[in-house]
Amino acid sequence: MTEQAPGTSANADQLWRWSATRIADGIATGLISAREAVESSLARIDEVNPQLNALVEVSAEEALQAADEADRLTRSGAPLGPLHGVPVAIKVNSDQIGHATTNGVVAFKDAIATTDSPHVASLRQSGAILLARSNTPAFSYRWFTSNDLHGRTLNPWDATRTPGGSSGGAGSAVASGMVPIGHGNDIGGSVRHPAYACGVVGLRPTVGRVAGLYGPPDADPALSVQSMLVQGPLARTVADIRLAMRGLTAHDPRDPFHVPGAPAAAPAERPLRVALVRHHGVATPTAAVDDALTQAEGWLTDAGYVVEEVELPLLAEAYRLWYLLCMEEFRQIMPLVEEVGDEGMKKAAEGYYAVSSEWWGTQPSLTDYMNGYARRGTLIRMLGEFLQRYSTVLLPVSAEQAFEQDADIASIDSMRRVMAAQASMMAIPVLGFPAVSVPTGIAGGLPVGVQLLGRRFDEAGILDAAAVIEARAGTFTPIDPR
Structure with missing residues (x-):
């Protein structure tokens, strides 16, 4: 695309195409204003959001006021935050002052937050303009973004396919150019899967890297939420992910697992070695997914990485363990789900429990649960030792491309297929290591990509x-809805 000179209407209309990095640089240098960036995003939202329903609340007046304040700060010569003036969408399961934390549930439509969650406060402090709220499935517990309160979010590549979940609204909004950065959170692929399904980049940081909070401030979060759930960004480029992370690392004492000022990992030994895991022993990747792994292998090899195909059976074990630890803790709120959840969430929960009972029984015991957490520690140690030899693991995000809408609730057999396809993605939260989803191309009209798992921090x-x-692959977004 040829960009116009600043100050022209054509330029202002096209700022939604710019990367977050370029927007931040443009505002800091006076090339563009924060108001222009916000107005361009708002115009794009008006154009495509009615079709996609990715953003369920748009705060135009609030965002424009924040943009004007950002422009005054720029003119003052004061130090600017890394995301100064950049439009960002916040997922509706996170507290943002003055906005309802609905989590996609009708009963929570009036749950107005009186404070920002730690990660939202960090983004605000970094200078981001909190422009809109992105959709999520009820209770943020599906890979399909639909709920009775806000409706269904569509994938801009193909309306018959899921945009991913649970941060599907963020993935769809970023891919279609409504915002350059979307906030998400990930305990079971909820950043990486929407990024994969929508053809953008999504990072699940190491547990402790980003201070976060999930759930009512007066509640005691489940142990899995405390120790596995992370906050992370979705963006169209890797550079924008790096920028977003600079805006997400402020200290906040409300997260008991946050590691303030966590250092980067020690440099890995050269040459950098990558372990390629094509098949984790649960689901066989489709041809498109397998081809993506082969492409990525070749590109990394060309760049000097040493790629070796290996087996890593602990991933399959960690995948099954997720359904013991997380779903047994989720069972505590099932009475609330039954009371206020929508039918999609209830059917999904029924499917999760039906399939996981094949491994853990219909009512796992306290001993099963305790032994599960004990085994988790062993698996973390095993992966840490494995990553002494390999700095990175290259593996599928999912064994399939974006699923057809509601594939998880079509039947128990369909849920079994979907769960198996997501195995490598589900294993990683149990282990607590960082992972990123990055697109490699388009196959059959849908994005395809790979996942990279790394050492802690x-x-x-x-x-x-x-x-x-x-x-090597290029970028594939922003796109117009298809």
């Missing part, structure tokens, strides 16, 4: 590898 390492893949 080595987000920089996996983003370096992702940047190699992006440089």
Whole structure:
């Protein structure tokens, strides 16, 4: 695209195409204003959001006021935050002052937040303009973004396919150019899967890297939420993911697992070694997914990485363990789900429990649960030792491309297929290591990509590898809805 000179209407209309990095640089240097960036995003939202329903609340007046304040700060010569003036969407399961934390549930439509969650406060402090709220499934517990309160979010590549979940609104909004950065959170692929399904980049940081909070401030979060759930960004480029992470690392004492000022991992030994895991022993990747792995393998090899195909059976074990630890804790709120959840969430929960009972029984015991957490520690140690030899693991995000809408609730057999396809993605939250989803191309009209798993607190390492893949594959968004 040829961009116009600043100050022209054509330029202002096209700022929604710019990367977050370019927007931030443009505002800091006076090339563009924060108001122009916000107005361009708002115009794009008006154009495509009615079709996609990715953003369920748009705060135009609030955002424009924040943009004007950002422009005054720019003119004052004061220090600017890394995301100064950049439009960002916040997922509706996170507290943002003055907005309802609905989590996609009708009963929570009036749950107005009186404070920002730690990660929202960090983004605000970094200068981001909190422009809109993005959709999520009820209770943020599906890979399909639909609920009775806000409706269904569509994938801009194909309306018959899921945009992913649970941060599907963020993925759809970023891919279609409504915002350059979307906030998400990930306990079971909820950042990486929407990024994959929508053809953008999504990072799940190391547990402790970003201070976050999930759930009412007066509640005691489940242990899995405390120790596995992370906050992370979705964006169209790897550089924008790096920028977003600079805006997400402020200290906040409300997160008991946050590691303030967490250092980067020690440099890995050279040459950098990558373990390619094509098949995790649960679901066989489709031809398109397998081809994506082969492409990524070749690109990394060309860049000097040593790629070796290996088996890593602990991933399959960690995948099954997720359904013991997380779903047994989720069982505590099932009475609330039954009371206020929508039918999609209830059917999904029924499917999760039906399939996981094949491994853990219909009513796992306290001993099962305790032994599960004990085994989790062993698996974390095993992966840490494995990553002494390999700095990165290259593996599928999912064994399939974006699923057909509601594939998880079509039947128990369909849920079994969907769960199996997501196995490598589900294993990683149990283990607590960072992972990034990066697109490699388009196959059959849908995005396809790969996942890179790295050492704890080595987000920089996996983003370096992702940047190699992006440089060869190119970027595929923003796009108009199809």
